[in-house]
Amino acid sequence: MTAQLGEDSGPRARTRKAILEAAMTVLAESPAAPLNEIATAAGVGRSTLHRHFPERTDLIxxxxxxxxxxxxxxxxxxxxxxxxxxxxxxxxxxxxxxxxxxxxxxxxxxxxxxxxxxxxxxxxxxxxxxxxxxxxxxxxxxxxxxxxxxxxxxxxxxxxxxxxxxxxxxxxxxxxxxxxxxxxxxxxx
CATH class of the missing domain: 1.10.357.10 (Tetracycline Repressor, domain 2)
Structure with a gap:
């Protein structure tokens, strides 16, 4: 249980959530937006986005x-x-x-x-x-x-x-x- 809480509230989880929230905004406006636009909106680099979501399909x-x-x-x-x-x-x-x-x-x-x-x-x-x-x-x-x-x-x-x-x-x-x-x-x- 403690490991689950740590995973949900740590820096990695916050970064993942920021990427998902940015994807909500960017893709709702422009469904074909490239991943670098989502990374920029999330305030992370594209390599960080790819660590969390290796493929576009994973993110979607x-x-x-x-x-x-x-x-x-x-x-x-x-x-x-x-x-x-x-x-x-x-x-x-x-x-x-x-x-x-x-x-x-x-x-x-x-x-x-x-x-x-x-x-x-x-x-x-x-x-x-x-x-x-x-x-x-x-x-x-x-x-x-x-x-x-x-x-x-x-x-x-x-x-x-x-x-x-x-x-x-x-x-x-x-x-x-x-x-x-x-x-x-x-x-x-």
Whole structure:
């Protein structure tokens, strides 16, 4: 246990975290950015980056796991099983949107999607969201449908923020409305 704590809090762990945080920012803005841009943003040399991540794929896979850990922690902190379901969903939507465009990168990155073990790992940690959505559902849907819709809306929200500059509060409202009322009002037009 002590060795684990030392590994998580020592200089090597701090450097690794700085690289991952820099990769989140750089790759969300420019998915094809070279590793030297990530190293510069992290405040380390390229050789240091390569000591931690010998290949670009190693960095991308570690980044996917890092983003997943941040997402899972944010879900837990949002306490989706507490309080009214709509309020719980709003908290979860807000915290996931804080991760922003890195979702778009990680969940669309070919090297991530090509790794079945990593994909399986990324498909965990959001079980509480599924429970809330299932509690709210009044129609029969295919298994996992509401959860897939939730994550598709989060990705659409991140894209709207990035591409259009839509304010976060409008995106949150649109996602909640889409989940609870549907995206199209049949009474209009």
């Amino acid at each position: 896979h570690a980044l996917a796991r890092h983003v997943h850990a941040l997402s899972t922690t944010a879900i837990e902190e949002a306490e989706p099983l507490s309080g009214p379901p709509i309020a719980a969903l709003r908290r979860v939507v807000e915290c996931q949107l804080d991760l922003g465009p890195i979702f778009l990168y990680v969940y669309n990155e070919p090297t991530v999607m090509a790794d079945p073990e990593l994909r399986a790992h990324l498909d965990t940690g959001d079980e509480a969201i599924g429970e809330v959505l299932t509690r709210m559902s009044c129609t029969a849907t295919p298994p996992g449908w509401a959860r897939r819709v939730f994550w598709a809306l989060i990705q659409a929200g991140a894209e709207a923020a990035r591409a259009d500059g839509t304010p976060k509060h409008q995106i949150v409202d649109a996602i909640i409305d889409s989940l609870t009322e549907g995206a199209i009002n049949p009474n209009q037009g």
